[in-house]
Amino acid sequence: MTPIFKVDHTNCQDCPIRHRAVCAHCDADELEELEEIKYYRSFEAGQTIIWSGDQMNFVGSVVSGIASLTQTMEDGRTQMVGLLLPSDFVGRPGREIAPYDVQATTDLVMCCFRKKPFEELMGTTPHIAHRLLQMTLDELDAAREWMLVLGRKTAREKIASLLSIIARRDASISKKGNSGPIVFDLPLTREAMADYLGLTLETVSRQISALKKDQVISLQGKRHVTIPDMGRLMEEAGDDSDGGFLV
Amino acid sequence: MTPIFKVDHTNCQDCPIRHRAVCAHCDADELEELEEIKYYRSFEAGQTIIWSGDQMNFVGSVVSGIASLTQTMEDGRTQMVGLLLPSDFVGRPGREIAPYDVQATTDLVMCCFRKKPFEELMGTTPHIAHRLLQMTLDELDAAREWMLVLGRKTAREKIASLLSIIARRDASISKKGNSGPIVFDLPLTREAMADYLGLTLETVSRQISALKKDQVISLQGKRHVTIPDMGRLMEEAGDDSDGGFLV
DNA sequence: TGCGTGCTTTGACAGAGATCAAGTGGAAAC
DNA sequence: GTTTCCACTTGATCTCTGTCAAAGCACGCA
Incomplete structure (x- = not known):
């Protein structure tokens, strides 16, 4: 994403924020x-x-x-x-x-x-x-x-879709390579995830447990997620290609 | 809605289309x-x-x-x-x-x-x-x-929401007054409605029948709809105010 | 140390909507 | 007039997810 006011931030020396949209x-x-x-x-x-x-x-x-x-x-x-x-x-x-x-x-x-x-x-x-x-x-x-996602995916696919989005966003920042496990912290509570996905928080919790049990993801604590195989997660999400979410 | 190329269409004499966005x-x-x-x-x-x-x-x-x-x-x-x-x-x-x-x-x-x-x-x-x-x-x-609509409304509310949108769009064209029954033709098949609402066509059909039975709407044929009381329909849709859909 | 509070997990059960399967009705085609 | 076709309706059953309820866990606070 290019910033509104200027594409190149390299000469942005005294800018206190350095975020991408407005500077x-x-x-x-x-x-x-x-x-x-x-x-x-x-x-x-x-x-x-x-x-x-x-x-x-x-x-x-x-x-x-x-x-x-x-x-x-x-x-x-x-x-x-x-x-x-x-x-x-x-x-x-x-x-x-x-x-x-x-x-x-x-x-x-x-x-x-x-x-x-x-x-x-x-x-x-x-x-x-x-x-x-x-x-x-x-x-x-x-x-x-x-x-x-909201209209046609199952609860499990919804969770996988959301994790996939967050993983990809973080990956684009923290990782260069395309392989290897992806690690990130969930920035949302179970309730917020439920509100995003049109589910209840109980269903969110159950589906996360299920994905963990099936080793699609692993959890350290409640929020820290490791994804051993991104391709597997995307299959679970029902995404046909790697093109996709633009959040 | 104002057109892209010109706001005022009054001097648009030889325009073969006269639609609103591009002329x-x-x-x-x-x-x-x-x-x-x-x-x-x-x-x-x-x-x-x-x-x-x-x-x-x-x-x-x-x-x-x-x-x-x-x-x-x-x-x-x-x-x-x-x-x-x-x-x-x-x-x-x-x-x-x-x-x-x-x-x-x-x-x-x-x-x-x-x-x-x-x-x-x-x-x-x-x-x-x-x-x-x-x-x-x-x-x-x-x-x-x-x-x-997709994430949180029930099937009945979904149908009412869709009817409400179509009714309001047609109303803005065909009616000036704010009261009285609204009449229009459904431009969508049951299957298209289902695809819009994240339902199956059977559920769409059942809910339309239910709304008919409860006299929220009446049907002449399969597609011609009469809405005796728009406020009632909007209640059924779960819309809290008259602000809303911008389709 | 003990206790509350907020977030999360798990269980039992019920219900809305999906699925599978006939059947209806109206319009076009023969 | 009859047949065919398509959109639609209706019924029976199943299942996924919501609902209600209880309990676990981590953290801060007294």
Whole structure:
């Protein structure tokens, strides 16, 4: 993923964040305006950042940690509809009211921009609009991939799909080679996984136990996962090819 | 919805299509270039327009009829991931390979643009990129709404949700008033509805029968639906407010 | 050390929806 | 008029996942 403001971060010396989507320090031309409208916010795990229906006077992107978008029905059923990883964008230019709850799933730092000036900047800086379009299309693809998971996969396949996504994301950061076991920490509680997958937390727990028993994965503690054979996991997920999730 | 090329269609005299998303005839400045790269295609109900994995050398928008995006797993399970109504956009600038099957659900006319020139035009015409961003964000919202439907709603609520969407879309075209019964034809087979909702066609049929029995809807024939009380239907769908679906 | 609290696991059971299997009805074709 | 075909409906049964309940485990706190 290329940053909105600049592709190359190598000369990004005094940038405190170095995350990939928004890095105003990297672009001298836009720096001055942005300093006025940009700020950082930190959240603790579990904190709600925005409530559905709230006025949204900023947009922003995730610097570190994980945030989630969730929808809740009157009777309390909730469905996660987005998982925001570092560099992902929150908020929509032109929208006043937040349509989802946004929650910090882990401790989180966001880089926020006041909405009005950001919109103006977008009007005068075409490559921001282009970059935003690209990111939105990626998110749309990811959402559609999830619709297949939610609509047609079994509980076991759902879990395998989720693990596969997280593994691949971490792999792209921590590993170069394509073989060997993959190791990572689950950034989600069982309940959050259930909300993402349209399951109950009990079913999530049972299926994780089953995958462990069948040696598709192994667990150290509750959250630390080792995947001995990524191909095997992807078979379990029902993915036909290695193309796929774009989260 | 405003068109990509021009907001106001009142002076769109010789435009043969007059659909809302793309109407090249409306904009004199862009006309000449576009005449070279624009063409129409018709499809019969059931025809596949693009296979997943195909090279895509065009983008376009739906003029009339309904198209669907579907994903299929190796074993044949299929999930619809998008429903394209007139004015909706197909294809993605910058993408070579189609990620989904695109099928004509009803008889269909599309307005297509060769991809390369369209991309160039987009580069030089900022408002096209902006419009596309807006449409993509709308689609993303609709996809996320569907994730709630797929993940957390019961079969009955799913059917009610789908009917509610179709009713509201038709209502926005055919009705001005907000009360009174709503009448429309289902543009989908039971199987297509099932693929959209992550159900089997038998369950779809049973739930439609149940809604009929409970007088939430009434049917003339298999496809012609009357909704006596829209509020009642939305209750059945589990929608808490009238805000909602953006398909 | 002991105790609560939050997250997780596991068990027993029930129910919503899938699966398998006929059967209906209407429209086009012969 | 009859046949054929296709979309749809309905029934019987099975099974996966949800629900309710209890218990385990790790960690912080008194």
